[in-house]
Amino acid sequence: MDLALRDEAVELLRDLVRVDSSNPPGRETPVAMVVKQYLEANGLEVELVARDPERANLITRLPGTGDGPSLALMGHTDVVPADAEDWTHPPFGAHLDDGGYIWGRGTCDMKNELATRCVTIAHLARTGFQPRGDLLLISQADEEDGMEEVGMPWLLKERPDLKCDYAIDEGGGIRLELADGRVVYTLQVGEKATLPATITALGEAGHASVPTLGRNAVPLLATLIQRLAAHRTRKRLVPAIREMIASLGIDPDQDLDVVAAQVSALHPMFEAEIDALLGITIAPTLLTGSSARNVLPGRASVGVDCRILPGDTEADLERELREALGTDIPYEFVYDQQINGGTESALGTPLHEAISAALEAHDPGAIIVPSLSTGFTDAAYIRQAFGTIAYGFWPLTYTPIDLYEGGMHNKDERIHRDDLGIATELQIDIVRRLLG
Numbered sequence: 076m077d078l079a080l081r082d083e084a085v086e087l088l089r090d091l092v093r094v095d096s097s098n099p100p101g102r103e104t105p106v107a108m109v110v111k112q113y114l115e116a117n118g119l120e121v122e123l124v125a126r127d128p129e130r131a132n133l134i135t136r137l138p139g140t141g142d143g144p145s146l147a148l149m150g151h152t153d154v155v156p157a158d159a160e161d162w163t164h165p166p167f168g169a170h171l172d173d174g175g176y177i178w179g180r181g182t183c184d185m186k187n188e189l190a191t192r193c194v195t196i197a198h199l200a201r202t203g204f205q206p207r208g209d210l211l212l213i214s215q216a217d218e219e220d221g222m223e224e225v226g227m228p229w230l231l232k233e234r235p236d237l238k239c240d241y242a243i244d245e246g247g248g249i250r251l252e253l254a255d256g257r258v259v260y261t262l263q264v265g266e267k268a269t270l271p272a273t274i275t276a277l278g279e280a281g282h283a284s285v286p287t288l289g290r291n292a293v294p295l296l297a298t299l300i301q302r303l304a305a306h307r308t309r310k311r312l313v314p315a316i317r318e319m320i321a322s323l324g325i326d327p328d329q330d331l332d333v334v335a336a337q338v339s340a341l342h343p344m345f346e347a348e349i350d351a352l353l354g355i356t357i358a359p360t361l362l363t364g365s366s367a368r369n370v371l372p373g374r375a376s377v378g379v380d381c382r383i384l385p386g387d388t389e390a391d392l393e394r395e396l397r398e399a400l401g402t403d404i405p406y407e408f409v410y411d412q413q414i415n416g417g418t419e420s421a422l423g424t425p426l427h428e429a430i431s432a433a434l435e436a437h438d439p440g441a442i443i444v445p446s447l448s449t450g451f452t453d454a455a456y457i458r459q460a461f462g463t464i465a466y467g468f469w470p471l472t473y474t475p476i477d478l479y480e481g482g483m484h485n486k487d488e489r490i491h492r493d494d495l496g497i498a499t500e501l502q503i504d505i506v507r508r509l510l511g
């Protein structure tokens with residue numbers, strides 16, 4: 076490992092972590108300024124683009140000669156809030172411990188990735204690398220909350236010149252040792268879509284002192300919620316998950332319950348996610364009942380977080396919900412928002428090949444396993460805006476997976492410094508292979 080490059084990324088990460096960009100409220104501009112100073116010191120021209128001056132996005136570009144594809148390296152500057160009392164080391168202190176771990180909010184999501192992407196482009200710039208197509212770095216605000224329209228969706232509308240052939244963002248690259256000894260790295264090629272709904276149980280209002288009068292909607296809703304929670308949705312294969320299963324050496328054309336069991340046996344992470352990757356998920360979360368304790372409400376409702384697969388429609392989810400709810404309790408059902416996300420990039424592209432080749436050189440014999448995010452990332456916006464082939468990939472080798480996932484959006488988030496070294500080197504290699 077190139078220790079100088081690693082330590083450069085570590086120091087930049089620590090500088091980024093020390094700026095509190097908890098979202099809400101965000102205030103990402105000071106983080107963007109740290110990035111700007113670093114990149115300018117390495118000879119790059121940097122542009123801040125802001126709808127809200129406190130929430131700037133950042134763009135830099137290593138211009139290509141024009142006879143090859145373009146690539147954007149992405150990284151959001153905001154983080155989720157942190158409750159300092161719960162932490163072993165202060166969440167914005169960027170403590171580096173004796174074991175080589177950097178502690179703090181954003182060390183896994185995703186100031187770590189951003190720091191290594193900055194060092195990647197800086198290193199390529201100062202060593203005189205001439206890309207065939209443009210190499211961009213886009214560092215955007217407001218990923219974690221997304222309510223203010225100041226980050227990626229706004230930026231891409233504002234700046235059509237950010238159109239690029241390929242992009243690398245957060246979400247994949249995790250190195251897993253399977254139960255049978257094989258080593259795989261995940262490659263995130265898309266995400267599920269959100270389609271939240273509200274279900275309202277319909278009863279009849281009455282005085283709570285005589286609960287048998289009227290028809291209290293709350294216990295009716297309780298029954299509906301139990302049915303939603305117990306419902307098992309249909310399983311089906313989308314292309315990315317078919318490819319994931321095949322790349323694990325499992326026949327995707329068997330009964331999908333058998334497939335799920337075989338995939339689960341390979342690694343606990345697969346076991347945790349496979350059902351969500353094979354179908355719609357329905358999670359009742361928000362509750363509304365009576366506005367007064369002494370009133371039996373005629374209506375009581377639950378907000379349901381639903382995630383559908385790429386290609387699923389509102390009708391597909393409605394069919395699942397109606398099956399779950401049954402016909403004996405009257406209810407109303409509405410969608411709260413339109414379908415958001417559900418994008419999927421193709422595999423077998425030059426970026427996929429560049430990542431495979433770089434990994435093969437670094438970790439011979441390792442297998443790339445495509446996957447979908449069950450959540451959401453800004454890669455969805457760039458796929459939608461420009462048809463960009465965008466993958467989530469940041470190799471995670473040293474930090475144990477449970478520590479990494481356990482710290483994300485949680486207390487004691489931390490990353491091993493050697494992951495920054497490997498990730499920087501691999502990204503430099505990927506860029507050279509794709510754009511060189």
Ligand SMILES: [Zn+2]
Pocket residue numbers: 151184185218245
């Ligand atoms: Zn993130």
